Amino acid sequence: MTDARTKRTQTLAAAAKAKSQAKTKAAEQAIRALIKRGEPITFQAVQREANVSHAFLYKHPDLRGRIEHLRAQARPIPAPATPGDERRTLVLALTSQITCLKKQHREEVQALRDALEQAHGENLDLRRELARRGGAAATPQ
Known part of the structure; x- marks a missing residue:
C-alpha cells in the first residue's frame, strides 16, 4: 500500500x-x-x-x-524640472499634507470632545448615584 x-x-x-x-x-x-x-x-x-x-x-x-x-x-530618465516646476510641486505636496493634517486634527478633536462628553455624563451619573445613596458632600449639578 x-x-x-x-x-x-x-x-x-x-x-x-x-x-x-x-x-x-x-x-x-x-x-x-x-x-x-x-x-x-x-x-x-x-x-x-x-x-x-x-x-x-x-x-x-x-x-x-x-x-x-x-x-x-x-524607464526613461526624467528631464530635470525647472525651478518653477519644483516650487509648484513642493507647494502642491505641502498643501496636500496640510489638508491631510487638518482633517486628522479635526477627527482627533472630535474624538476628544466625544470622550469628554461621555466622561461628563458618567461623572453626572455618579454624582446622582452618590446623592441618591445619601452622600452629604455630593450635590447634583
Whole structure:
C-alpha cells in the first residue's frame, strides 16, 4: 500500500515539476516576444503574454530579476524640472499634507470632545448615584 502511495506522490511531484518548467519556458518566450515587438517589459505584460500568474513570476528569482532588470532599462530618465516646476510641486505636496493634517486634527478633536462628553455624563451619573445613596458632600449639578 505504501508503494502505491509513494508512486502517486512521485507522479504528482513530476507533474508539478513539468508544469513549472512549462510555465517558466512560456514566461521566457513571452519576454523574448515582448522585446522583439518593442513593448515594455512588466510583470503584467509577461503575465498576459505567457498566461501565468503574478505569483508565479514573483516566486521565481531568475524570472523576477530579469523582468525587473528589463523594466528598469526601459524607464526613461526624467528631464530635470525647472525651478518653477519644483516650487509648484513642493507647494502642491505641502498643501496636500496640510489638508491631510487638518482633517486628522479635526477627527482627533472630535474624538476628544466625544470622550469628554461621555466622561461628563458618567461623572453626572455618579454624582446622582452618590446623592441618591445619601452622600452629604455630593450635590447634583
